[in-house]
Amino acid sequence: MDYAVNGQTIGADEEGYITDMSTWSKELAGTIAVEEKIDMNDDHWEVVNFLRDYYEEYQIAPAVRVLTKAVKKSLGPDKGNSKYLYELFPYGPAKQACKIAGLPKPTGCV
Amino acid sequence: MDDFTLPELKAEAEIPKINEGAMSHSQPYVAAPDHQEALGFPGELVDDWHDKAIAKMGEILDSQRALKVYMDACVKCGACTDKCHYFLGTGDPKNMPVARQDLMRKIYRRYFTWTGKWFPWLVGAKDLTREVLDEWYTYFHQCSQCRRCSVYCPYGIDTAEFSMAAREIMDHIGMGQKYCNEIIGKVHDIGNNLGLNPKALRATLEDLEEDLLDDTGVEVRLPLDEKGADILLITPSADFFAEPHVDGLLGYAKVFHQAGVSWTLSSKASEAANFAMFIGSHDQMGKIAERIRDAAMELGVKRIIVGECGHAWRVAYNFWDTLVGPFDFLDPNYPIPQHICEFTYDLIQKGELNLDKSANDHMTLTFHDSCNVSRASRMGDMPGGQFIIPREVIKACCNNFVDMADDTIHENTFCCGGGGGLLTDDLLELRAKGASPRMGAYEQVVKDHGVTHMAAICAICKTQFSKVMPMYGFGMTDIISVHELVSNAIILDGQETDDDAEEIEQETAEQSVEDQKSEVEGAGDE
Numbered sequence: 001m002d003y004a005v006n007g008q009t010i011g012a013d014e015e016g017y018i019t020d021m022s023t024w025s026k027e028l029a030g031t032i033a034v035e036e037k038i039d040m041n042d043d044h045w046e047v048v049n050f051l052r053d054y055y056e057e058y059q060i061a062p063a064v065r066v067l068t069k070a071v072k073k074s075l076g077p078d079k080g081n082s083k084y085l086y087e088l089f090p091y092g093p094a095k096q097a098c099k100i101a102g103l104p105k106p107t108g109c110v
Numbered sequence: 111m112d113d114f115t116l117p118e119l120k121a122e123a124e125i126p127k128i129n130e131g132a133m134s135h136s137q138p139y140v141a142a143p144d145h146q147e148a149l150g151f152p153g154e155l156v157d158d159w160h161d162k163a164i165a166k167m168g169e170i171l172d173s174q175r176a177l178k179v180y181m182d183a184c185v186k187c188g189a190c191t192d193k194c195h196y197f198l199g200t201g202d203p204k205n206m207p208v209a210r211q212d213l214m215r216k217i218y219r220r221y222f223t224w225t226g227k228w229f230p231w232l233v234g235a236k237d238l239t240r241e242v243l244d245e246w247y248t249y250f251h252q253c254s255q256c257r258r259c260s261v262y263c264p265y266g267i268d269t270a271e272f273s274m275a276a277r278e279i280m281d282h283i284g285m286g287q288k289y290c291n292e293i294i295g296k297v298h299d300i301g302n303n304l305g306l307n308p309k310a311l312r313a314t315l316e317d318l319e320e321d322l323l324d325d326t327g328v329e330v331r332l333p334l335d336e337k338g339a340d341i342l343l344i345t346p347s348a349d350f351f352a353e354p355h356v357d358g359l360l361g362y363a364k365v366f367h368q369a370g371v372s373w374t375l376s377s378k379a380s381e382a383a384n385f386a387m388f389i390g391s392h393d394q395m396g397k398i399a400e401r402i403r404d405a406a407m408e409l410g411v412k413r414i415i416v417g418e419c420g421h422a423w424r425v426a427y428n429f430w431d432t433l434v435g436p437f438d439f440l441d442p443n444y445p446i447p448q449h450i451c452e453f454t455y456d457l458i459q460k461g462e463l464n465l466d467k468s469a470n471d472h473m474t475l476t477f478h479d480s481c482n483v484s485r486a487s488r489m490g491d492m493p494g495g496q497f498i499i500p501r502e503v504i505k506a507c508c509n510n511f512v513d514m515a516d517d518t519i520h521e522n523t524f525c526c527g528g529g530g531g532l533l534t535d536d537l538l539e540l541r542a543k544g545a546s547p548r549m550g551a552y553e554q555v556v557k558d559h560g561v562t563h564m565a566a567i568c569a570i571c572k573t574q575f576s577k578v579m580p581m582y583g584f585g586m587t588d589i590i591s592v593h594e595l596v597s598n599a600i601i602l603d604g605q606e607t608d609d610d611a612e613e614i615e616q617e618t619a620e621q622s623v624e625d626q627k628s629e630v631e632g633a634g635d636e
Contacts, residue, residue, distance in 0.1 A: 014139050014288075015535065058310035063351045066317055082353055086586070094352070095535070107293050108303030109348040109355075109383060109419075109533060109569035 003031050017098070017105045024102030032100045036091070044088055044100075046074055051101040061098050061106055114539045116581060117199055119550040122515070123524075125192045129201035138251050138536050141286035148295040149394060152284035159283040160238055164221050166279045167214075171222060176268070177275055181218045183265045184208060190259040190267075195524050196252050199543035204249050207259035207269045213246055214272050247285060250276040252540055254530035255388065256481035261521050273530070274390030281389055289534035290385045297398055302347035302381035308334075311377055314350050322360060327606040330367045332359075332375065335409070339374035341366070342406050343450075344382040344426075345417025346569035355572055358418050358591025364600050365454050365593070368463060373415075379405035382422035383569070387429075388531030396433040399425065403434045412441040415448045418591055420480035420529070420568030423449060427487040449489050451567060454596060455499045458506045465599040466607075470508035473563045475595070476555050477501055477513065478548065478575075479523035480568035494520070500567055500592055507599040512559040518551040526566075528574030538577075545578040553582070565592045 003010040003018070005028045011019045016035060018024060029048060033040045040048075050070050054062045062070070064082060072080020085093035094106050117126070143153030156162060171178045190207040192198065197205035204210065212234070219226030219235035226235030236242065255270035280286060293303045300307055306314070315332040322330040333339065343366075349359040366373045379402040386394030406414055414437070416426050426447040431437065437446050445452060457463050477500060489495040497520045505511050518524050527544030555561040566572055566589060575589035601607060 058307070058313060060304070060306055060310045063314050063317075063356065064353050065321070065356050066314060069317070082587075104305070106304060106351065107289075107296060108351075108381075109346055109573050110304065110352040 003028060003035075005031050015099075015105065018102050021102055021104075028102065029100050032102075036096055036100065038089065038096070038100070040100075043075060043079065044097075047071060047085070047088060047093065047097050048101045050074075051097055051103060055101070055103050061094060061103050064094055067093060114542070116542060117546045119546060119553050119582060121550060121554040123192070123198050123518075123547045123550065126198060126201035128203050130203060132202040133196075133200045133205065133252060133540065134202070134248060136252060136537065136540050137248050138532070138534055139288040140247075141288045141291040145288060145291045145295055146281070146284060146286050148298070149281070149286075149291055149391075151281045151286055151291070155284045159243070159285075162283045163238060163243070163279050164217075166282045167217070167275070168222065170275045170278060171218070174271070174275070177271050180211070180265075180267045180271060181215055181222075184211060184215070184267055185265070187264060189262050189264060190269075193259045193262045194253075194269075195256070195258070195527060195547045196254070196540065196544045199527070199546040200540070202252075204245075205252055207263075207267075210249055210253055210269055211267065211272050213242070213249055214276055217242065243280075243285070246276050247280060250280075251287060251532065251537070254481070254525045254528070254532050254544070256525035256529055257485045258481070258522070258525065261485065270530070274387070276390075277388070277531075278390035281391065286389070287531065289536070290389050290531040293383075293385050294389070294394055294398070297381055297383075297385075297401075301378055301401070303383050303385070304347040304351055304381075306347055306350060306380060308377035308380075311350060311375075311380055315375070318356070318360065318363075322363065326364075326602055328367070328602045328604050330360075330363050330602070332363050333373065334375050335377050336372075336374040337409050339372045339409060339411055341371055341373035341413045341415055342379070342402075342409055342411040343373055343375055343415050343417060344379055344402055344422070344447075345375070345450075346383050346419040346422065347381045348569040348573060349417055350380075352569075352573060354576065354587065354590045354594060355418075355569055357594035357597055359593075361591065361593025361595075361597035361600075362417060362450055364597055364602060365450075365457065365463070368600060368602055369453075369457055374409060374411070376405040376409060378408070382416055382419040382426075384422060384425040385531060387421055387425055392433070395425065395429060399430050399434045403430075403437065406437075407439060413444050413448060414440065414446065415450055415453055417450050418567040418569065418593060420482040420570060424482040424486040449499075451500050451503055451592065452489050452495075454503050454593070455490070458503065463506075463596075464601040465507055465596075466601055467507060467509045467599055469598040470595055471510070473508065474510035474512065474559065474561045475504055475508055476511070476552065476561045476564050477504055477519075477592075478526065478552075478564050478566045478571060478589075479519050480566060480571050481523060481525050481529055483567060484523050485521055500565075503592055504565055504595055507595040512555050512561055514551040514555050518548065524548040524551065526568075526571040526574040527578060529568075529570050533570050533574055541574060542578050542581050545574065545582070549578070549582045549584075552584070556584075563588050563590055565590050565595060567592050 089096040253273040
């Protein structure tokens with residue numbers, strides 16, 4: 001399930017996670033979001049940017065608890081909860097937001 | 111989102127109308143070559159897959175006598191036909207346990223019995239064709255190996271053994287399942303299903319320690335790789351990552367803290383799960399179990415405790431000793447291994463935990479028995495301990511507890527719908543439909559007794575329910591960890607409670623009145 005961005009083809013696996021993280025761009029994130037039926041606003045970007053920063057440091061997506069705390073800090077206490085994150089990313093903040101952020105899918109019993 | 115219609119919930123599971131081929135389209139993604147090869151399996155379907163498959167099947171039949179007996183013992187009585195949650199949820203007759211078994215039994219008869227070799231048409235023996243192989247891939251990935259059917263079978267035939275053997279055969283001819291095999295590779299590479307490396311694990315635990323301090327005012331620790339600790343805790347990596355799992359982990363930490371024991375997690379064995387059981391690979395199961403034994407020896411612990419994970423408990427309880435034992439370096443005065451519920455229950459029995467049940471008064475609980483705990487292992491030293499102990503822990507922590515219907519709990523429990531290596535998005539339709547018998551029983555206690563939450567002791571169950579409960583009109587957060595209840599109720603020594611806060615407020619208020627009084631009196635003195 002590849003993506004087309006600016007005339008380029010970006011490789012992705014069966015579930016839509018890109019296979020080469022270095023091919024990620026903001027335009028690609030926008031394209032993936034459209035596929036996921038998500039209209040990206042500033043709050044979505046806040047989450048995506050946090051995920052990418054965290055990944056850069058730890059080579060894995062943050063735990064949901066860590067993510068909600070970070071969102072609380074930057075967007076305020078009314079948004080720092082998993083309910084709000086599910087409003088932003090209905091299929092689950094971990095999986096759907098990771099897909100848009102170009103990170104590997106969290107695997108296991110999650 | 112996948113497009114499918116959910117079955118209507120019924121208080122009592124009704125036999126659905128037969129719907130031939132209803133789930134014939136449901137297959138999980140096939141493992142990529144690198145995921146296969148990392149486990150020593152061929153990267154893709156080999157040319158001589160037919161001969162290899164039969165040879166592998168022969169090996170398994172020789173080494174696992176139970177499977178051989180199950181092949182021959184079925185008398186087609188039909189007792190199992192309406193016991194599988196996937197049949198009840200989909201109506202696909204191939205999800206009747208006997209039909210699932212027959213997918214392999216017909217091949218067994220053709221290649222391994224005299225009558226099937228010479229008179230296949232007389233005994234329902236069939237050649238292993240590509241069509242049959244595809245059917246195996248489809249329907250042996252619609253069995254969560256929950257073993258409910260085996261409880262009702264007069265011969266005790268266990269369909270899980272068929273689906274494990276089938277997956278083992280398919281792995282060996284290059285047709286493995288992506289979800290399980292990718293995860294097993296991560297356990298070997300990084301130490302857990304999630305791919306949580308030691309640096310990230312440490313940072314996550316430190317973050318959670320801050321939360322515990324904020325919440326309780328007590329320094330409750332989540333130690334990692336601490337040599338010389340008495341207890342090694344092995345828990346599913348979902349406990350570090352997902353909701354509601356993480357609240358269970360905080361509960362374990364509080365219990366250990368209050369018990370005053372020294373304990374540690376391990377970055378080498380940062381996973382209790384052992385998905386090799388799901389793919390029927392004893393070889394892989396041994397390798398995954400081995401690293402837990404190694405970690406325990408390296409850390410020099412005296413005890414191993416297993417967190418809330420259903421199949422991990424089965425592997426630990428039933429397979430560790432045979433696969434990688436003996437565990438004679440551990441303290442024989444404690445169960446080897448010990449379940450976290452046993453540990454907490456023991457403290458409750460001794461009256462060593464201060465539990466405020468009212469902390470959970472906003473909920474009315476029921477308990478979902480997880481398959482592998484209920485039907486494949488035990489807890490404690492009494493018969494049925496695996497049913498009694500988690501419930502006693504819950505009841506010690508809350509005032510409102512109600513069980514679901516008898517034929518859906520204890521050894522009759524319904525699978526959550528996501529067990530046995532099926533907890534993957536590509537099987538969401540199967541998972542959602544397979545959850546319907548459990549959801550029907552749950553709906554009944556919600557209606558009749560005002561139940562608000564379901565507690566469980568399995569990471570798979572928790573994730574599955576948080577996904578499918580909203581589909582049936584319940585809340586995503588209506589599923590919780592048993593140790594979340596403990597965490598809510600426990601009052602640690604030195605902990606600031608709401609009552610304390612009120613008292614302090616009151617004292618401060620009284621003090622300021624006193625101060626004002628003395629100021630006034632002082633003023634009068636002048």
